[in-house]
Amino acid sequence: MPLVGDTIFALSSGRPPAAIAVVRISGPRAGAALEVLAGRIPKPREAALARIRGAENDIIDEALALWFPAPHSETGEDVAELQLHGGRAVIAGVLAALGKIEGLRPAEAGEFTRRAFENGKLDLTAVEGLADLIAAETQAQxxxxxxxLKGLLGERSESWRARLIGALALVEARIDFSDEADVPEDLLGPALATAKSLHAEIGQALADAGRGERLREGLVVAIAGPPNAGKSTLLNRLARREAAIVSPFAGTTRDIIEVHLDLDGYPVTLVDTAGIRETDDPVEREGVARAKVRAAEADLVLWVVDASAPSVRVAADGEKQTVWTVRNKIDLGGQNDLASNKNEYPQKNESLFIKNEPKFKSVDKFFDVSAAKGTGLENLLKALSQHAENYLGGGEPALLTRERHRRVLQNAHAALGRALDEENGGREDILAEELRSAATALGKLTGRVDVEDILDVIFRDFCIGK
Ligand SMILES: Nc1nc2c(ncn2[C@@H]2O[C@H](COP(=O)(O)OP(=O)(O)OP(=O)(O)O)[C@@H](O)[C@H]2O)c(=O)[nH]1
Ligand SMILES: [Mg+2]
Incomplete structure (x- = not known):
């Protein structure tokens, strides 16, 4: 890990060219850097117009300069910010000039946020919230x-931890001073009561954990089915752009193609896959294999069939996923009438794939559409967005949003369970041990203890300049 104490800089705004570019500098030499580039240090937290000079002392730009002396800055260090004109040459000139100043170096990914964490400006759950806020594609996310980011989970967990430590103190007092006459007998009672209610509260939060994780990831919908059924045409229609190649030849799609949709605020990833069939073409065979894997991992499968073609029955037993059958090309006047011929389509508890490949839970919806003409798509979209809402959860946002949160709380919950276990026969040393381990587990949520090992995982997702 690089030295903290270095002064770091980076372009913090998006990809140039743009109207404005923001360059941030953080660390002990930030003020000195500002003096070199802008000629002076403006008043704290006030925007000042300044001429920015480059490495050759030439004027590169006229920009707004801001100065945030430590500790009242985002990172907790001295921070300078330049709001430049967002041209590539301007930015390159400023970054080159900064690189020439002694003690300054380009920031690594996530390094600004890491410093904010290390200086106590954010706890780990807030850091994760910030990463998710930057990545959020829909309003629900x-x-x-x-x-x-505003600390909802962090505060809850810190208050749990404070109560746990309070209970632990009672138990330890009881252990340490059990010989002394003036220690009240009943220290264990209140400690156990606290442990019991924490066990229940954490259990409640865990019960709700899947919802937050799912919203973060979004609903994944795979479009699968036999070749040439119109899967790619359907994807393009739903995405409102030509994301996938469409052709009259069976076996057109080979790679997996993904598009992200925002359905009423809920994130949905649509995945187009290769038409599933037995084939000798090695490239297509790989495409079919990938299609099966992706469909098996999806939260929902749209099984697209050509309503005008004689159907191929592909069914076996199984249970795992929800599958909706989409009869496409109804504009051609299908000879395959769904009502009279339902057996030709995958039924409840049937796997859609030949042989023993992915297993599906149920086929509970049928749609008649023409992807080419747009008929019936509104219905399908409405059903998809309803499904997304049910699956991702409406109402109050969830407290836990990551597997990491779930694991940590499961550990704390399990330790509390052991603390309350009657088998202990009221042994105070075991009680103390388990309360301590629950508190340690909770501390990992906000990063109060044992953080090093989880830091890298969290900061890895950040971009440079954040
Ligand atoms: N008449 C009609 N033709 C359609 C419809 N949907 C797709 N097609 C045509 O059917 C052919 C195959 O469409 P694709 O979208 O490439 O089919 P696919 O299922 O992605 O095929 P593979 O990638 O080969 O598995 C193309 O010629 C489309 O124009 C439809 O609703 N009506
Ligand atoms: Mg295709």
Whole structure:
């Protein structure tokens, strides 16, 4: 890990060219850097117009300069910010000039946020909330991320931890001073009561954990089915752009193609896959293999069939996923009438794939559409967005949003369970041990203890300049 104490800089705004570019500098030499580039240090937290000079002392730009002396800055260090004109040459000139100043170096990914964490400006759950806020694509994701950035989970967990430590103190007092006459007998009672209610509260939060994780990831919908059924045409229609190649030849799609949709605020990833059939073409065979894997991992499968073609029955037993059958090309006047011929389509508890490949839970919806003409797609979209809402959860955003949170709370919950276990026969040393291990587990949520090992995982997702 690089030295903290270095002064770091980076372009913090998006990809140039743009109207404005923001360059941030953080660390002990930030003020000195500002003096070199802008000629002076403006008043704290006030925007000042300044001429920015490059490495050759030439004027590169006229920009707004801001100065945030430590500790009242985002990173907790001295921070300088330049709001430049966002041209590539301007930015390159400023970054080159900064690189020439002694003690300055380009920031690594996530390094600004890491410093904010190390200086106590954010706890780990807030850091994760910030990463999610930047990545949020829909309003529901944004709401969830913002609550986390604002410390909802962090505060809850710190208050749990404080109560745990309070209970632990009672038990330890009882152990340490059990010989002394003036220690009240009943220290264990209140400690156990606290442990019991924490066990229940954490259990409640865990019960709700899947919802937050799912919203973060979004609903994954795979479009699968036999070749030439119109899967790619359907994807393009739903995405409102030509994301996938469409052709009259069976076996057109080979790679997996993904598009992200925002359905009423809920994130949905649509995945187009290769038409599933037995084939000798090695490239297509690989495409079919990938299609099966992706369909098996999806939360929902749209099984697309050509309503105008004689159907191929591909069914076996199985249970795992939800599958909706989409009869496409109804504009051609299908000879395959669904009502009279339902057996030709995958039924409940049937796997859609030849042989013993992915297993599906149920086929519970049928749609008649023409992807080419757009008929019936509104219905399908409405059903998809309803499904997304049910699956990802409406109402209050969830408290836990990551597997990491779930694991940590499961550990704390299990330790509390052991602390309360009657088998202990009231042994105070075991009680103390388990309460301590629950507190340690909770500390990992906000990064109060044993953080090093989880830091890298969290900061890895950040971009440079954040
Ligand atoms: N008449 C009609 N033709 C359609 C419809 N949907 C797709 N097609 C045509 O069917 C052919 C195959 O469409 P694709 O979208 O490439 O089919 P696919 O299922 O992705 O095929 P593979 O990638 O080979 O598995 C193309 O010629 C499309 O124009 C439809 O609703 N009506
Ligand atoms: Mg295709």
């Amino acid at each position: 944004r709401r969830q991320a913002f609550r986390q």
